[in-house]
Amino acid sequence: xxxxxxxxxxxxxxxxxxxxxxxxxxxxxxxxxxxxxxxxxxxxxxxxxxxxxxxxxxxxxxxxxxxxxxxxxxxxxxxxxxxxxxxxxxxxxxxxxxxxxxxxxxxxxxxxxxxxxxxxxxxxxx
Numbered sequence: 001x002x003x004x005x006x007x008x009x010x011x012x013x014x015x016x017x018x019x020x021x022x023x024x025x026x027x028x029x030x031x032x033x034x035x036x037x038x039x040x041x042x043x044x045x046x047x048x049x050x051x052x053x054x055x056x057x058x059x060x061x062x063x064x065x066x067x068x069x070x071x072x073x074x075x076x077x078x079x080x081x082x083x084x085x086x087x088x089x090x091x092x093x094x095x096x097x098x099x100x101x102x103x104x105x106x107x108x109x110x111x112x113x114x115x116x117x118x119x120x121x122x123x124x125x126x
Contacts, residue, residue, distance in 0.1 A: 021095030
């Protein structure tokens with residue numbers, strides 16, 4: 001499956017953004033989908049993930065309560081609604097897909113994801 005993330009941009013602290021991940025090549029309805037980010041000079045980290053049905057989600061502690069991951073399998077898309085952004089959220093955001101047999105406890109493990117999009121840059125100014 002090919003993934004393409006979009007929706008990034010330059011915003012001010014406190015603003016909101018909605019990232020979108022469009023999938024092509026095959027349906028994502030059987031995949032666990034995740035969002036990861038990589039800040040300048042840092043390693044790529046987990047942000048959020050959602051089960052194939054959308055019934056289970058998990059978030060990194062730093063974004064819990066501010067970000068919401070969702071999916072529309074009919075449109076073959078996954079979204080990341082980001083509210084109350086702060087400068088520490090500045091990063092390139094990547095969407096990724098993993099097999100539906102992934103255990104919930106593994107959702108944060110980027111090594112379990114085998115398809116990645118190209119990333120979209122989010123810059124939050126103070």
